[in-house]
Amino acid sequence: MFARMHAPAPLPVEPTRKVSIMAEEAAAQGPRPVVSYLKLPDGGDPYLEGQKCGGCGAIFLGERGTCSSCGASDRLEPTRLSNQGELYVYSIVHRSFPGIEVPYVSAIVDLDGGGTVKGNLIDVEPEPEKIRMGMPVEVVYKVAPRKDAEGNEYMTYYFKPRS
Numbered sequence: 001m002f003a004r005m006h007a008p009a010p011l012p013v014e015p016t017r018k019v020s021i022m023a024e025e026a027a028a029q030g031p032r033p034v035v036s037y038l039k040l041p042d043g044g045d046p047y048l049e050g051q052k053c054g055g056c057g058a059i060f061l062g063e064r065g066t067c068s069s070c071g072a073s074d075r076l077e078p079t080r081l082s083n084q085g086e087l088y089v090y091s092i093v094h095r096s097f098p099g100i101e102v103p104y105v106s107a108i109v110d111l112d113g114g115g116t117v118k119g120n121l122i123d124v125e126p127e128p129e130k131i132r133m134g135m136p137v138e139v140v141y142k143v144a145p146r147k148d149a150e151g152n153e154y155m156t157y158y159f160k161p162r163s
């Protein structure tokens with residue numbers, strides 16, 4: 001939306017060429033993480049990063065200065081989270097934004113070793129009898145199906161059942 005406010009006046013010539021140049025630039029940069037706690041190291045595997053409290057060991061997602069578990073401040077250090085965990089809770093979403101395919105499964109997963117993450121559960125039928133609380137899942141990373149208005153690709157993550 002911000003970008004749209006700054007959209008230039010329509011060009012008299014070659015608008016498609018401009019779009020393709022922007023798409024090339026976006027492709028050269030590679031996909032961007034869809035959230036700040038998804039890390040894409042150069043040449044390494046993507047992972048989720050949490051903040052671990054040096055006082056009590058609690059793990060949180062996202063930036064914060066104070067541990068909401070023990071109240072310690074400035075003791076949070078970045079920590080790489082596990083790609084395995086258990087389904088804590090889910091809901092089957094039947095109505096969403098235009099362009100989003102439904103139904104899909106919105107889930108909250110407790111990762112092994114700490115960290116609670118929200119995301120979509122894939123590779124499972126969106127039927128209550130197919131999904132079980134506590135079922136083992138793993139985090140998988142994929143380029144999001146849609147690009148943004150400037151042609152940028154985004155790396156996102158999903159959960160899928162693990163056997």
Ligand SMILES: [Zn+2]
Pocket residue numbers: 053054055056057058067068069070071072
């Ligand atoms: Zn703490």
